[in-house]
Amino acid sequence: MAEQNQTKPKFRTSIGGQALIEGILMRGPEKQAIVVRSKEGLVEKVEELKLIRDRYPILGLPVLRGAVTFVDSMVRGVKALMYSADFFPEEEGEPSKLDLWLEKKLGSEKLQKLVVALAVVLSLGLTIGLFMILPTFLAGLLGRFIPNVVVHNLVESVIKLLIFFGYLLLCSKQKDIQRVFQYHGAEHKTIFCYEAGLPLTVENCRIQPRHHPRCGTSFLFVVVVVSILVSSVVFSFVDWRNVWVRIGLHLLLLVPVVGVTYEFNRYVGGHDNPVTNALAKPGLWLQNFTTNEPDDSMLEVAIRAMELVIPEQKGKDEW
Template sequence: MPKETVKRITTIGGQALIEGVMMRGPKKTSMAVRLPDGSIDLSVLSTPSLREKYAFWKLPLLRGIATFIDSLRVGFSALGASAEKSGLEDDEEPSKFDRWMQEKFGDKIMNVIMAAGTVLGVVLAILLFFFLPTLVFNGIELLAGSGIEGWRSVVEGVMRILIFVAYILFCAHMPYIRRVFEYHGAEHKTIFCYESQEELTVENVRRHSRFHPRCGTSFMVIMLLLGIIIGFFIPFTNPLLRTVVKLLCIPIVVGIGYELIRICGRYDNWLTRIIAAPGLWMQRITTQEPDDSMIEVAIAAMKDVIPENGEDIVGGCGCAK
């Protein structure tokens, strides 16, 4: 089965949207995009995983960190590839800034833009999810007294979750992001269909659920919840110092979160259903019902990563094998 559904790709090029999905199988990662002319284009993203290159990355906890790093690497490559396919040209006259960027960076302009966007995104995430909650709690503590110190990790964790949910809800109201979520739903339905060993047709895929226990959304929610637990063991109250320690703890949270998602995908009992419940609830926002054309793209990506010998047909979901 595909090991991981990494990212949905929506690139704006002029008036056209390049939309598609990416499936990561045991042998390769395939990106299928719907081109402006209506055809489906398939690309293989050749990025060997860390677990394939180094055996120690297959160990429990470490494999989660390796998968997270691989997801970022492959996702970055996919965004670059989708930008190239979009053409990124329109009929408008380029601005002075556009011309300066082109003269300064030439063919590397897209890499520069994506790198700058990545850096800004990381900085914003650190400020919103790590620094701001600590700063706000310190302000509350000044007003309420030191007696609430024992609630610091819980309050900070709840604030992070609220920020995350608010951000997702805000994005969900953007028309092109909603289409991203619809492609996300197409991915999950297609993976469920394949895991049920049914023929990959639009009719069969459409019947399946769009909620998957090993989705990246569930992984993010579990990381936020684990952050609350780990926060109890961080003694610092200074916003900057506490933020640094939390950042250093991210590999631990990623490793544990991956193992929990992996367990939820392999076993179905009351405990795994409790663990998976918050993530499945969030998927009501991050996945939407797709149309048939989106399902066709997801099927194309899926078929391209299925090994010929069918070695990956086992139970479970495709987001973390």
């Protein structure tokens, strides 16, 4: 009987991360870890993960879970950024009377929660305003020169993509952000090393690619593309010249768009074939703007963060 050649499928982990100020957040199936390189050395913070969908199973249903995961990741990401920033305070004067009054009335813990909530709301508002409302408004200004809904959708889509690419390009040129993008590259290299089954050493991580198919940059790009596709269909049945109708529909479609994007990324990230590889390429290319080659000290931070979240039960973090 002829021996059959079997190829062992490549392991894909659900562990993901986020670059911080001189640090990295890694999130596994059971806990998350923040590791920051402070002036005194590596500082570690590990927390058990308590997901809202564990208490409310309905929030774990396909599509709906995408929007829930997105907001949850944003909240945790803002908290982690604030935590890392505390190790590198800027020189400031005395706190303002408003700061003192808020801390007195709310206490430091409640004040921190308020700051996090405001930061999340502002981040969401900026994202929605920049990538959804602004393109719709600009396309609306050209409405009288546009003959039909197909051309209008095309113009709005082009504006949306130009704003998205311009935003990434502008961020990549900021000196303060470039080090954060180096940590982003370290995060990707460490995850690749772990998925390859290699020992987590600086040498093994250094040779890994810095572009990872399950990256937040790819996710945001797909959100923009899915938004374009969905709105192009929906706006064919409404008053496409009314800018306020278009903006309102964009907001109503936000949750399903994010949910569909999440499911799409889960599928693409969990399969390796010519179709999924082709679908992943635009997002990988965009990571040229959001990742830089890290130095060894950054890889050490990423490795330690990864080690802290790898589950004891082997394979529990499989994608």
